[in-house]
Amino acid sequence: MTIVLSEKLQRTQNYCIRYVYDVRREQHITPYYIQSNILKLKDQRSIKILKLVHSILKFGIPRYFSEYFKSVSHVGVRSTRSGSYILRMPQHKTAVFDKSFHVMACRLWNALPQTVTSIDSSSRFVAKLKDMYLERLAGAVPV
Template identity: 30%
Template sequence: MCLPVLVKNIARLRPSLSDSVAQTLIHAFITSRLDYCNGVLSGVHSKTLARLQYVQNSAVRLLTRTKPWQHITPTLIHLHWLPVKSRIHFKTLLLTYKSLHTIAPQYLTDLLHPYTPSRSLRSSDTGLLSIPRSRLRTVGDRAFSVAAPTLWNALPPEIRNAASLDIFKSALKAHLFTLAFGP
């Protein structure tokens, strides 16, 4: 079943649902599908992202009973939900962290290579990754082997060097939240 149909079905039931039950349904049927394998959507066309963002916005409006003419950004901030593009970056960076710390499957770990400059530089110990060249800008830059190091190298060093997965997740979400909505 497609996402807009799920939103409509939950909307029909919404008057008889409590807020907690509505939130559970939205997380179970909508946000879980938005997040499932969304790392594949890295670098996807903005028109596709806009459609997915529309579904997320509809789910937020349904959950909070926000009117269609009201801005959705304050509601997203209140719920502490990342926009779809930031959720995709979160998933890609999480897989990158897991790959670098041997928590992810070996085939992902094999795609990432540490940056080693040809001569001694200050950047050699900063935990950067080497970004391979891609033949095709549209498709090649979307590959995990290119997108992950690009996003990873853009992170502040204190996030890249997080001591544990939980610390990394919370710091990364806070960073992406700030990038998406401002301080």
């Protein structure tokens, strides 16, 4: 999805929140996202990507993706404590590949704390991710 389309879609979501809560245009909308437990679209996409990566790493499903995601401990000679939770980033030189699903998924997964990546249950994993993203959104609320 292009940046322009993402911004248009986010504006549409903002308009919907403004309509539901009768929020004026000059008011900040983030508190209403938090109040309704709704994540912004970028965060929702990130959670969907991370949910797929979680199912690939924990359960090997779907199989055709599992060969693309290898932890650093599988690739390197030395074993580290965090190596089993960090994914190996594919080498790339182009901006197009930098925006690919594989690179984005590795980046998002590697940014997660180990307490989140070590969760085995899919439902608990997604719930923890949503809580984490909502807390981050709450930290961005203007005073």
